[in-house]
Amino acid sequence: MEASKQAHKAHVLVVPFPGQGHINPMLQFSKRLASKGIKPTLTPTVYIAKSMHTTTIPTLYGPPIQLRPISDGYDDGGKNQAQSTAVYLDSLRVHGPKTLVQLVKKLIEEGDPVKAIIYDGFLPWALDVAKQFGLLGVVFFTQSCSVNSIYYHVQRGLIQLPLQGPGPSTVSVPGAPELQPWEVPSFVGQYGSYPFWFHVVLEQFSNIDQVDWVLCNIFYDMEKEVVDWMAKMWKIRTIGPTVPSYYLDKRLEDDKDYNLQFFKPNTILCKNWLDSKPKHSVIYISFGSAAKLSEEQFEELAQGLKISNQTFLWVVRESEQAKLPKRFIDETSELGLVVSWASQLEVLSHEATCCFVTHCGFNSVLEALCIGVPVVGVPQYTDQGTNAKFMEDVWRVGIRAKIDEKGIVRREEVEKCIREMMGGRKKEEFMMNVAKWKKLAKQAMDEGGSSDKNIDEFVAYLTEC
Template structure:
């Protein structure tokens, strides 16, 4: 009997990385019934995913008859990285990344060796963003690897061309947000819309400088792959046909949008949703297309003034709303005013419901939801496009500004809110939020067109992900290649 293909899927320990990586792991198992998958993130994130499990024991997923195994690797720390720590220690992230790179590479090497010793050798390593060392660890053991790019291919193209001859022009104009940068194969891009790691984090003093250096290392790693690097991208060719044509140096395979499986079993994630009944029963009682859903992802903080403006704007729309306010955000608000901060900040909440976390795909799939106010993380954008929900974009860092541009200009399924110039995030005022919600949920012809386009793209994405669709074919080509290499 020939050896079974075995994929080791490695990911950074943030929810926005864990979710698409785990979804891809499940998709690989569904596409290749003979395959094995080991999913690995850091020990701290692993414990949050499986709080009842012993920390040194992997967990098996019975849905795949033991073919999916979870094994953690070490990042060299006891507590991992805590986003709030950057507020008191500006170099916290950079310090963490140094440990993550060094300890992670050693530990993943140990995982590969241990799996081989157990008679379960890995035949292909798949690694997501911020783990460039994973390809080197795999190469040292003669194992081929593939990058899983969990952002738009347009952003991949921007990074590629930046690190291949176009860094100087971006660096020269990084303080001129309106300057138009022309990159090969792409429409001109304003500096303000480029990934923030290329315009802010290039300075060694920046709290996120190691994100820039890690991305630089990543593209150098891809260049070392022979004959060509393989890059899986969480997008489909229908969404980004032009950008796909702008990257020719690597084998880029669009395999997305990689969403939760059709059976309804949501990922084991770092954040656990509130009880579904708390918000799904509430949604069931609302008219179709009437609810504004608001969520700004798993990392972004929220100052008291922003929360007050947000809730004031939502109440001002006159529409029911469901708002995610994470536990750590509530705790930070409480600490601001001697423990009473959360209750006081949520006092304006009369026409809506606030939850600490929710099953976002389930919410967006509900007929009552008519609009998504989002930070434009790529997972959220894809989930919204796939469910046909128009967006109000409030981008902040990394790829989010480019994602918002795709939403508003390329696909025309939403609008971008204007924020006041207060730091990198800015402040979304109540009146601006009301204006934007009306532009996608109101009675105007423009709002109706946004909703029509959202429906069109929903159908296009469903076709790409369906049997025989473009993304399904790309994934099967990758699986077949991995099987032939065993």
Template sequence: MTTSQLHIALLAFPFGSHAAPLLTLVQKITPFLPSNTIFSFFNTSNSNTSIFSKTPNQENIKIYNIWDGVKQGNETPIGREAIELFIHSTPTNFETSMREAEEETGVKFSCIISDAFLWFSSEFANKMNVPWIAFWTAGSCSLSIHLYTDLIRSNDETLLNIPGFSSTLKMSDMPPEVIAESLKGPMPSMLHNMALNLHKANALVLNSFEELDPIINKDLKSKLQKVLNIGPLVISSSSSNKDANSDESGCIEWLDNQKERSVVYLSFGTVTTLPPSEIIAIAQALEDKKIPFIWSLRDNGVKTLPKGFFERSKEYGKIISWAPQLEILAHRSVGVFVTHCGWNSILEGISYGVPMICRPFFGDQKMNSRMVESVWQIGLQIEGGNFTKSGTIIALGTFFDEGKGKVLRKNVEGLKEKALEAVKLDNGSSIENFKVLVELIKCHKPT
């Protein structure tokens, strides 16, 4: 078993938008490491199939399918049941495949990079005497909330003052795992253990930029060994993300014929699904105001639309099952982004200077939504937390007047400039942090 070359273990959390950013991180790191570096990517079969089918020819990455917790012969579960089965199968499923990878390659691991959720990576790294680098795929705001889980749970007030936050937060903004009745459930337990063990990581890597949350980042740095914001990855990796055939639905050509900042872009991610009543409310609002729109809506959602809406709205809108989101947000015609507030979507909105209307569902989305409206002031939350016809009309109207809409747009343009500065090749904060990350990975050999 040799230690003469770098062998990096990559441990993915296979649900939501977690595994794909880890792969993006690998692609970003690869050119700065020796050409014979081995990456072993540990993930469930379903998740591996999903992310690697979109990014073929990863010759330097060896893919390992770990057990997802589903017993042979059983039907593949979905949603919460699938997540809980996977969590119950950890860490043994990772340990088994990692031993296999070392035996197959003949090279000991020199570093572990894992999704921050997978807190037990600290124990693996300690046994191997190698660095553990934790990758938090969301923002520093939501990470900070998890680190203060015990403080939040000891508070019986509806309003919270959390160190590092410049404004008061609501208990209702907290991720459900933080305020769960018990921390013994699979997800609450995993995230609480993460909070208790994250100080053991040699570095915490975030897909964000320091200037977005400077006070929170300062607080994180007082608790963790190294805090490295290296994003937004969407800017630094955008050239590799674009697909020459990504506009099969003709969105960009359609946008070229619209007025500047006149179009509403609606997308709620690949996991969340709007209730039928909210789909109808949005459609009614769009039709009432005849606002130009592009709506990424899957087939089951299209079936919910008011009768005849699809045909009536064709003259001023487009409904598509999949959208080239980066290209749409980058287009001069897009004036507002209606989103579920997943972290990737938030960063993309900021990176392309598009203000947002937020309709969060779960996880960190409520926290992100609060930051968008109250802290960064680059958008607003939908009134009452759900789409109604009147609430949607009011929200959309905000972005097409010369008052508040102008302020929100100016604020998001300011953050866009800071994001671009962060990834500047000479001395951007994210570039400097990335250099630290590469050196940490490159310089260690297991003993």
């Protein structure tokens, strides 16, 4: 075996689900493993690997992260090449395990076998591949423990669907607050919507009892009671938040970025614009890489921003910009800036940013907690309603915008939430709470912190087994 292949403590495959919100956390965790002497090989799909324009990702204190792709059956266009999301997911289930098996065999032939497969919970077939080769199977949850506990309870028949009977039904799982139907993940609360995604989130638990480790992208203080309950069933460890080190413990120098962007950020424009604004004066609005708002919701958000008369930076993807009201950008050019994409970490950490209007995707919520920015939650679907509940009522770092009978946040509500964040009676409480969570997140990732200890324990297990 070559000397370079003997330098690391263990070699692992990291298999993410092919979406930016899933790849980024697992890539960041891979950087942490590399810094502790583990060799992680990331296995995105062929199309995503091509989009990354590299075969390796450098790490400062460890071996570079190799990219060895597997196939989803759509190597030239990924999900966009498929007829529908359902068709794509079916293709991924067929081609993913076949090409993962081929990769494991190829690495054995190259004299660089792996000890474990760390896989996204959305890809339970990766555990079957691990067991086929006698490898450790490690599931990585990119969503919160409470969300996954709800999915587990549904999958095991412990929560009966649909939720609504003669009256609204609440949902309770151990360690989590009682949730109203609109606060549970939409695939559960709106039973029958997106049946293909419903299958994906429940299948996470189809074979989990065979798993060796369960890793969660949170830090323990976020969901103590839920983690303690899950620990009765599985070897679970919290290893997050998987936010670049620069915004937490700063132990991985120059780790300021996820190294993966599906959209090109307007970095210089955003920075120069923010630099020209006073401290804590800018509202940052972004609904992530996947959410699709209706034209009516765009209209209400736009008018709410106008009547609030507050400075704003609004990320509206190019594919969504046609939904903006005509002349809105021209009419608000002195007040705000609309861009097609931004480096969210840089915007949130800029001293001009005051609050974050977000769909409450879990990565966005984690970034807000870690950087210390209060949140206005406008959840859209999937786990976002549950994240918004925790953000407002458990972590107490922001407020949820109220929707009307059509599910729309009206302009008056937009203005009200913004004013509450910019100078309302709860602003001081929000700022104190985000400062507390920012400190706890940093402590978790500091040397000897709860998440860092858990990563060390995992590394020791990989090394010894």
